[in-house]
Amino acid sequence: xxxxxxxxMSLYQNKDIILKEKIxxxxxxxxxxxxxxxxxxxxxxxxxxxxxxxxxxxxxxQILNIKTELINLINNHIYPNLSYEFNLINLxxxxxxxxxxxxxxxxxxxLNIDNESLIYTRKNNETVGASYDEIINMVKESxxxxxxxxxxxxxxxxxxxxxxFDIYYQNNNRRLTYKLLNQIxxxxxxxxxxxGSLLFIDENHDIxxxxxxxxxxxxxxxxxxxxxxxxxxxxxxxxxxxxxxFIKNNMNHSYNDLENKKLIDSYNLEILKTFIxxxxxxxxxxxxxxxxxxxxxxxxxxVFSKALSGEFDREYNLDVIKKYESNELIYNIFNLIxxxxxxxxxxxxxxxxxxxxxxxxxxxxxxxxxxxxxxxxTNKEGISDDDLIKLNYPPLDNMTKYDDLILSYCYFNHxxxxxxxxxxxxxxxxxxxxxxxxxxVKNNYLIVDVYKDILYYKTNDKIVKVR
Numbered sequence: 001x002x003x004x005x006x007x008x009m010s011l012y013q014n015k016d017i018i019l020k021e022k023i024x025x026x027x028x029x030x031x032x033x034x035x036x037x038x039x040x041x042x043x044x045x046x047x048x049x050x051x052x053x054x055x056x057x058x059x060x061x062q063i064l065n066i067k068t069e070l071i072n073l074i075n076n077h078i079y080p081n082l083s084y085e086f087n088l089i090n091l092x093x094x095x096x097x098x099x100x101x102x103x104x105x106x107x108x109x110x111l112n113i114d115n116e117s118l119i120y121t122r123k124n125n126e127t128v129g130a131s132y133d134e135i136i137n138m139v140k141e142s143x144x145x146x147x148x149x150x151x152x153x154x155x156x157x158x159x160x161x162x163x164x165f166d167i168y169y170q171n172n173n174r175r176l177t178y179k180l181l182n183q184i185x186x187x188x189x190x191x192x193x194x195x196g197s198l199l200f201i202d203e204n205h206d207i208x209x210x211x212x213x214x215x216x217x218x219x220x221x222x223x224x225x226x227x228x229x230x231x232x233x234x235x236x237x238x239x240x241x242x243x244x245x246f247i248k249n250n251m252n253h254s255y256n257d258l259e260n261k262k263l264i265d266s267y268n269l270e271i272l273k274t275f276i277x278x279x280x281x282x283x284x285x286x287x288x289x290x291x292x293x294x295x296x297x298x299x300x301x302x303v304f305s306k307a308l309s310g311e312f313d314r315e316y317n318l319d320v321i322k323k324y325e326s327n328e329l330i331y332n333i334f335n336l337i338x339x340x341x342x343x344x345x346x347x348x349x350x351x352x353x354x355x356x357x358x359x360x361x362x363x364x365x366x367x368x369x370x371x372x373x374x375x376x377x378t379n380k381e382g383i384s385d386d387d388l389i390k391l392n393y394p395p396l397d398n399m400t401k402y403d404d405l406i407l408s409y410c411y412f413n414h415x416x417x418x419x420x421x422x423x424x425x426x427x428x429x430x431x432x433x434x435x436x437x438x439x440x441v442k443n444n445y446l447i448v449d450v451y452k453d454i455l456y457y458k459t460n461d462k463i464v465k466v467r
Contacts, residue, residue: 016125017044018045020047020048021056031070036111040109040119080104080106081151121138151193202235203235207290210290212290214228216297218296247267251266264377278344281331281334281340282306297376299376300374305369321345358382359377411459444460445459445463
């Protein structure tokens with residue numbers, strides 16, 4: 001007997017249908033990969049108890065057991081919430097279990113198994129692992145990038161939030177009430193926690209609240225130049241406090257003419273704390289990664305994943321922070337305990353009023369990485385407005401004033417001529433391509449690669465060295 005003899009397949013026209021005779025509950029990946037894949041596409045239907053040409057079905061007790069097991073697996077291993085519903089097809093003595101999967105509003109759906117994050121999609125009626133580009137497109141096309149207000153499926157327990165209640169009391173001199181939590185939608189009417197609330201659980205050790213701090217010798221990110229590293233995978237409060245303590249114990253304490261030769265620190269810890277909090281507020285949690293703090297000789301960078309359109313190299317106007325899509329619940333929780341408020345950006349700006357531009361923090365964004373760059377105020381050079389790295393290379397014939405900037409700009413990543421023109425703020429001309437860039441290529445200072453008939457240029461690090 002064939003499946004289309006039992007059910008009206010026209011009901012599932014234009015839907016992605018997966019037929020499975022049975023499901024192996026003990027193999028989580030095998031059981032849930034199809035659920036994640038359908039949610040990451042346009043949704044679809046899984047029919048359990050049948051292949052196309054073999055119909056076995058389940059008894060009523062078997063159906064109840066399968067549904068219970070699936071609900072537990074989905075709640076424990078798929079993030080963010082999967083939207084689905086169960087239906088039955090009656091075969092007289094047995095049943096087929098129909099699971100209708102809705103397209104996720106918060107892509108990508110992630111299958112978490114033993115600290116491994118897996119993302120699946122559907123291609124040619126098969127479930128396959130999603131590529132990097134596919135994952136990025138899922139995030140950008142998601143109908144709901146901000147997932148902190150989605151329900152988590154976990155019940156609120158007051159005694160799992162002792163730190164939150166204690167900090168509120170310390171900063172407000174009164175007790176945190178359930179009424180206040182309800183006002184910021186910390187949980188729903190059934191006391192089920194929202195996703196953003198989970199970051200504040202006392203015993204939370206999720207990667208989403210983790211902070212990794214790495215100290216490098218020099219000005220560039222190179223594993224061979226790592227001096228010290230640490231990882232803080234505690235609840236969100238301890239991650240912030242412990243990472244700041246680590247930075248405090250390892251940063252410079254020096255003299256600088258800016259402060260009339262007073263002994264000063266490389267970084268103001270309150271300012272850093274504010275930037276870290278804004279990082280949690282702006283972060284794209286669908287990427288399921290941590291906050292990364294990289295410290296170099298002249299700056300500190302806070303890096304996190306976020307899907308935005310376009311890119312920008314250096315934005316000194318910190319007011320733009322407010323225009324980017326943020327996790328509203330996470331902001332409201334930090335605001336509730338007086339960790340941040342509407343005036344926090346102005347406090348940062350006011351702190352740097354008497355400093356030269358080379359010491360002002362700025363924002364960068366490229367390849368789905370958002371970055372706060374905070375200069376080391378004890379470093380006399382600061383961060384120049386020309387570039388972040390200094391190069392050494394033999395002189396070449398017909399040098400131009402643009403050569404050093406181009407070689408620096410192309411040192412770590414391949415760039416098109418149009419990228420170079422935009423960076424130099426000059427026209428994308430034939431002269432730039434043939435005479436300026438062309439001369440660097442001719443002398444082997446730039447290496448040319450071709451991808452999809454487009455020329456990309458990268459600095460030849462065998463000749464050009466970082467100081």
